Amino acid sequence: MTNPVRPAQFLKSFGRGLVSGIPYFWLLLFFVIPFVIVLKISFAESQIAQPPFTDLTSFADDMLTISLNLFNYIDLYEYDLYLDGYISSVKIAGISTILCLLIGYPIAYAIAKLPPHARNLALMLVILPSWTSFLIRIYAWIGLLKNNGLINNALLGLGLIDEPLVMLHTPIAVYIGIVYAYLPFMILPIYTNLVKHDHTLLEAASDLGATPAAAFFKVTLPLSVSGIVAGSMLVFIPSVGEFVIPELLGGPDTLMIGKLLWSEFFNARNWPGASAVAVVMLIMLIIPITIFQRYQAKDLEAIADD
Amino acid sequence: MATEQSNSQIENKKLVQLEIKKLEKDFDGFKAVNNISLDIYQGEIFALLGASGCGKSTLLRLLAGFEMPTAGDILLNGQSLIGLSPHERPINMMFQSYALFPHMTVEQNIAFGLRYEHLSKVEITRKIDEVLNLVQMAQYAKRKPHQLSGGQQQRVALARSLAKEPKLLLLDEPMGALDKKLRTQMQLEIVDILESVEVTCVMVTHDQEEAMTMASRVGIMDAGVIRQIGQPIEVYEQPNCRMTAEFIGSVNIFEGTLSVDEPDHAQINCPDLPVPIHVAHGVVGSFGMQLAFALRPEKVRVDMEKPANAHNFARGVIEDIAYLGSHSIYHLRLPSGKKVLASVANSDRLVTGDDAPRLTWNDEVYLSWSEKSGVVLSA
Numbered sequence: 001m002t003n004p005v006r007p008a009q010f011l012k013s014f015g016r017g018l019v020s021g022i023p024y025f026w027l028l029l030f031f032v033i034p035f036v037i038v039l040k041i042s043f044a045e046s047q048i049a050q051p052p053f054t055d056l057t058s059f060a061d062d063m064l065t066i067s068l069n070l071f072n073y074i075d076l077y078e079y080d081l082y083l084d085g086y087i088s089s090v091k092i093a094g095i096s097t098i099l100c101l102l103i104g105y106p107i108a109y110a111i112a113k114l115p116p117h118a119r120n121l122a123l124m125l126v127i128l129p130s131w132t133s134f135l136i137r138i139y140a141w142i143g144l145l146k147n148n149g150l151i152n153n154a155l156l157g158l159g160l161i162d163e164p165l166v167m168l169h170t171p172i173a174v175y176i177g178i179v180y181a182y183l184p185f186m187i188l189p190i191y192t193n194l195v196k197h198d199h200t201l202l203e204a205a206s207d208l209g210a211t212p213a214a215a216f217f218k219v220t221l222p223l224s225v226s227g228i229v230a231g232s233m234l235v236f237i238p239s240v241g242e243f244v245i246p247e248l249l250g251g252p253d254t255l256m257i258g259k260l261l262w263s264e265f266f267n268a269r270n271w272p273g274a275s276a277v278a279v280v281m282l283i284m285l286i287i288p289i290t291i292f293q294r295y296q297a298k299d300l301e302a303i304a305d306d
Numbered sequence: 307m308a309t310e311q312s313n314s315q316i317e318n319k320k321l322v323q324l325e326i327k328k329l330e331k332d333f334d335g336f337k338a339v340n341n342i343s344l345d346i347y348q349g350e351i352f353a354l355l356g357a358s359g360c361g362k363s364t365l366l367r368l369l370a371g372f373e374m375p376t377a378g379d380i381l382l383n384g385q386s387l388i389g390l391s392p393h394e395r396p397i398n399m400m401f402q403s404y405a406l407f408p409h410m411t412v413e414q415n416i417a418f419g420l421r422y423e424h425l426s427k428v429e430i431t432r433k434i435d436e437v438l439n440l441v442q443m444a445q446y447a448k449r450k451p452h453q454l455s456g457g458q459q460q461r462v463a464l465a466r467s468l469a470k471e472p473k474l475l476l477l478d479e480p481m482g483a484l485d486k487k488l489r490t491q492m493q494l495e496i497v498d499i500l501e502s503v504e505v506t507c508v509m510v511t512h513d514q515e516e517a518m519t520m521a522s523r524v525g526i527m528d529a530g531v532i533r534q535i536g537q538p539i540e541v542y543e544q545p546n547c548r549m550t551a552e553f554i555g556s557v558n559i560f561e562g563t564l565s566v567d568e569p570d571h572a573q574i575n576c577p578d579l580p581v582p583i584h585v586a587h588g589v590v591g592s593f594g595m596q597l598a599f600a601l602r603p604e605k606v607r608v609d610m611e612k613p614a615n616a617h618n619f620a621r622g623v624i625e626d627i628a629y630l631g632s633h634s635i636y637h638l639r640l641p642s643g644k645k646v647l648a649s650v651a652n653s654d655r656l657v658t659g660d661d662a663p664r665l666t667w668n669d670e671v672y673l674s675w676s677e678k679s680g681v682v683l684s685a
Contacts, residue, residue: 200403203370203372203405204406206371206391208470210393
């Protein structure tokens with residue numbers, strides 16, 4: 001009755017499963033398992049020991065006890081510092097994303113309008129800075145922004161200002177750093193989208209009475225939404241958890257969740273507390289990631305339809 | 307097909323809607339449009355017909371305003387369009403790729419142009435309904451373009467270009483993206499729609515069948531100039547030059563010299579033919595001048611017996627027969643080696659086993675034609 005599974009067939013389906021399984025395996029190994037560990041730690045209690053947190057389970061007197069310590073989460077809620085940290089992180093990441101969009105869209109648009117041979121060169125110029133270490137590029141900004149740095153010296157030398165502008169260790173420096181570091185992640189997806197646009201659509205818009213500006217806002221812009229969403233997510237998500245930039249360029253008052261996480265871990269050695277901070281941040285980021293994925297799926301659908 | 311009726315319409319009201327005056331377009335020294343002058347009459351469908359690269363699309367883009375001419379003028383109802391951007395011209399175009407906005411529904415696509423007409427919401431809705439009904443697409447108003455078939459997309463594109471009631475409608479290869487069967491049906495349907503709204507239309511096509519089916523007049527373009535303008539029947543039956551004769555349909559060309567030239571007849575000696583070509587009209591020319599005689603394949607008769615006429619025949623061998631259903635094309639070779647095509651209607655049903663004598667490969671036959679069948683062209 002039942003067909004015996006022939007070896008060849010088994011190998012074939014096994015092979016197929018192996019290939020399509022690789023990304024899942026990757027996700028399991030480098031996302032799900034670490035996340036479960038972090039989640040576990042976030043429900044533990046801090047202790048001075050190795051490891052510096054308690055076990056969730058204990059077995060004594062024939063009784064398996066699982067104790068979930070919600071203290072770390074309550075702590076997050078009760079201390080304004082954390083809430084402020086989250087809000088401030090989202091605000092800084094959000095403003096940086098908008099700035100990246102305002103700067104990146106025109107650049108992507110200009111590159112897409114270039115003749116094909118010039119496009120590759122322009123894209124190269126966008127990506128080229130990333131060939132240097134991220135840390136070095138952020139350090140370089142210290143040299144540019146500090147009180148006796150290049151910018152202030154130049155402005156003083158030109159007589160435009162009398163005393164140095166305080167730029168380093170201010171929120172402005174953080175914005176400069178984030179926008180500078182993440183701008184290519186905004187430009188590339190928008191460029192990829194714009195370069196695929198059919199030029200006859202703009203001709204049609206113009207033929208139907210739209211001025212070039214109206215054609216841009218009614219045709220080009222709506223058709224590039226998926227590129228804008230992709231770019232914004234690629235900038236926003238890593239910016240929220242950014243640690244290096246606020247640490248190096250920001251001041252003591254620049255509150256970002258990445259910095260709080262660092263000090264929980266390394267200064268307070270409070271692993272469970274830091275884990276709770278990380279879990280909440282992740283849950284917070286799942287919302288924009290879901291939006292991103294929905295748009296991406298929609299985009300793929302539209303391509304499949306063509 | 308559509309010519310008989312439409313022609314009389316044009317004769318009745320020969321109002322010039324569009325004047326093209328000595329128009330030129332230069333692309334880096336290449337004259338895509340070379341000194342074209344052309345009048346388009348109100349309500350007619352004019353087809354620019356030519357091979358790719360002949361400049362027909364450039365001419366259309368000059369009318370739409372996507373290209374600016376190097377020299378010359380375009381007048382619509384007496385007013386020059388030079389210097390006006392596409393969005394300022396009362397002209398709409400249906401694009402070959404349709405160029406429907408993929409992020410908008412059918413309704414929104416049509417509303418797009420109407421927003422710039424300063425109309426009330428009610429009027430816009432009424433106009434959308436009107437044009438959608440015109441192209442029988444009312445039930446698809448809420449669909450997105452990618453949810454429609456090619457033929458439906460074309461209807462929407464047509465509706466969108468008609469919604470603003472343009473003074474001039476441009477069609478760029480209107481059937482280019484459709485399959486053959488749908489093409490024939492849509493050609494006649496579009497003509498009906500265009501005639502019902504009485505819009506003046508200039509279309510561009512490389513498909514002569516399409517041009518002849520749809521247009522009331524045809525302009526044959528080649529290398530940036532218009533070689534001949536006329537009703538489809540004129541350009542087919544009376545081509546004015548070899549290029550037109552060879553471009554429209556297939557044709558046999560006999561080259562020869564003028565030997566007799568009287569007011570009511572003329573004769574041409576052709577080295578490929580055993581007897582002179584006799585035509586029933588005079589040729590204004592000098593004796594011995596080189597001429598070309600164009601003869602359409604369907605005007606060539608093929609017989610087993612020698613025809614009675616003293617002129618206009620030749621012996622030939624059937625080299626090949628292409629059976630095309632409604633008719634067959636005979637490839638005949640004359641003793642001189644000259645190849646001649648003859649199209650013969652298959653008026654009798656060909657049945658296997660039927661042993662009526664039938665022309666077949668390698669048969670020696672006579673081909674002949676009447677004195678009114680061909681056209682004399684300058685060589």
